[in-house]
Amino acid sequence: MALGPGKYDAVTTLARGLTHAQAVVLIVINGVHGSGFSVQSVGAPMAGLPDLLEALAADIRATLRPPH
Secondary structure (H helix, E strand, O other): OOOOOOOOHHHHHHHHHHHOOOEEEEEEEEEEOEEEEEEEEOOOOHHHHHHHHHHHHHHHHHHHOOOO
C-alpha cells in the first residue's frame, strides 16, 4: 500500500468529510482514472483493517457462490 495521495484520494477525503468518519476505504473498479483504491484514517487504528477486508471478501465469495 503506497503512502501519500493517490488518484482517488480527493474522493476519499470527500467521503470521509461527508460521513464524519474516522476512516474510509474506497475501492474503484474501472473509474475515470482506472481501477484503484484509497484508504484514509484519522485517529482510527488501521490494525483492524485486514480482518475487516477478509470478512468482506468472505461475504462476497459466499454471495457469489452458486446455490447447491
